Amino acid sequence: MQACDRCHRRKSRCDKLQPCGPCGKANTACIYSDRTKERIFRAEHVERLERRLRHAEARNKVLASELARARAHADADETATPSDIGTVSGPSVQPLARSNAGDVITEVSYLSINAAGERQYLGSTSGILFANLVKAGVDLRPSSRQASPPFDLDDAYQHDHPYGHRSKDCSQELPPELLARKLVKAYLDHDHICYPFLSPSFILNAVDQVYVDASFYTSNSFEAFVFDMVLAIATANVYKFDWQMLPSAESHQARAMSAITDVLRCGGLQSLQAILLLCQYRTGSSIQDTSASMWHLVGIAARMSFELGLHREAAYPCNPPHSEDNADSARIFKDQEIRRRCFWCVAAMDRVVSNILGRPLAIREDDIDVNLPTPEDDRIFYAGLTEVDGTNNHARTHIFNHITTYRLLCGRIMISLHGQRSNGRTCADIYRLRDSLVADLDLWKQRTVGLQLPDVDLSITMSRDRSSFCSKEWYELIYHNAILMLYRPSPALSDVSRDPITLQRIFSSAKHAITLYAYLHRSRKINYSWITLQSLFMAGLSYIYAVGRHFRERRRSGPAQRSGMLERDPKTIEVVNDTRACSNVLVAVSERWNALRHCHEVFDRLSDAVLADSIKLECLLKHPETHQGEEVHAPHQPPEASGWSQATLMHTDISTEGLISQDQSAWGTNAFHISSHSGYQTGSPLAVDTVFRNCFDDLQHLYDQQQINNPVMQLSQDWLGYIGSYDPVLNSASSMETTIAGVPSNVG
Structure with a gap:
């Protein structure tokens, strides 16, 4: 049933x-x-019919408006006398030209939106959003001469977009005042800490006006839009505590989108804040993959920030007033600080989306010189906001600056190690650059102590009232995510995981990240969104990658050769606990997210395979004598290192020397039996390698609809290239597959 x-x-x-x-x-x-x-019906068939229907409706409206204007112009010519022809013809030509220009703009806007078949615009409002952004720049004032209503782009979309114009009974659909105030408080206590681009006093005043004045909601589009979007964002966050019983956030977002046309038409800072609200909502939305539409939204926000001059410190000339009695100076300075925070929120969102999608940054640090907000000025910006859960307003700006600094550091990691150009740098130069970035990241982690957050205690769940941005666990988590960015295979260092230090850092950080994700999920503090899903999947894949590399090198090499191995053999129970924790959180996140639910199935297949390899290795360590009668093949030699630079070899040798001396006891005499007398040294591939080949297409096409080059694709290509480089049975096939994927077959 x-x-x-x-x-x-x-x-x-x-x-x-x-x-x-x-x-x-x-x-x-x-x-x-x-x-x-x-x-x-197939989705492509429905999309094609909808596209043709929209085009036909838009064309019909254009023709109807042209016919009405032509009839009005003909009537004017018939009623005009010869004496007033000269006075009438002059003014009438210019409005007609403006009208024809408007038709051209309408057609160009429509074709631009539908050129890609709307496959890139996953958000339900992306089309109308872009159209209105165009209109905001070319049609700010309505024409005074209109014989009939001209063709409006909004009307062309009102049939297929439920967010046309604000209905008169929208105010009757508002939630109860008590519930609304609780949601606004939840927004200010959590979401506003990370993205403080709205003044708290403005939000609170809008709530008061909505429930005091019945006409305020319908007559003030921007305030109503902010009110509804704040409720939607807060509901999406509170939703995680009881996601099956609470109403969804889409009802609030739908009401907000009914005012998006009026809000975006005004342009300026309010339009930028509206786009930031849409981006913030989509970072926490669990309904669909909104990364592609958010990519466009953040790009528009970046362009608007440049247009408003928010990237230059010269745009913020006002100093804080010495006394709060000067209301005008305080108001001007507060508006200036709102603009400053708007820009840094755009820059932070730009790093988040570009990192997830593997695309270039829209805002580069070389193009900006604006300073971060100063906590000393919070007495003005956070005026009227009460302290919550021990987080004072002074600490709020410290937290925001700390998070923004982390985003900027991730952007530098992307550009330095994950860009497509090496700019003639040698391997030694890249290693030094990576070490410098690691030092910067460690310094950032040390400065987390200055936030005065509670100590990490994974044995108890986090308080429901405490934001994850006010916990050390969250900062530990993003620290290890950045470590994975630094040490995982990248275009600049594709053979880096032969270094045991690098492989150990990947394994340790992936393990810590999985543990912290599981803790945040247990505390209901995890963000059930596409960002979390991608980051968690990347951590789990990195864990499988590191353990698989270790087992592979363990099979090929003896205890004297530790290149590409971990410090010790991961225990089977350890692999079980880590992979199960990752799988549980993947299931929890993906079941709230309608797309890519099969990602946890891919991870489960890989984790089962690496678990089988772990059990086999552990059995061989405990009972090596039972495998001495098996057929023994000559050990495979490691791939030639002719392609490696001298600096890389020196780096690996230095890193390996200490590990061999400190971990000899962990190998014992049984390791020799595995190396020379056991079936574990045969040419048969590891179970995880075999399963990985079967999952390779799924990994490559996990985000195929967005046409991106994300870290999952890079890591899986490196994995395929490595196992193809030494396996004599599947070398030729893997080399061909890897060449198609764009990675040489001898990449390590």
């Missing part, structure tokens, strides 16, 4: 009763429809 219509639409669990539990608690009608008899 299928789920009821409401549970099916909300993607929630249905107990298939009449009425079912969720419908009974919501006091709504529980209806069951036989969806097996519905006609099934």
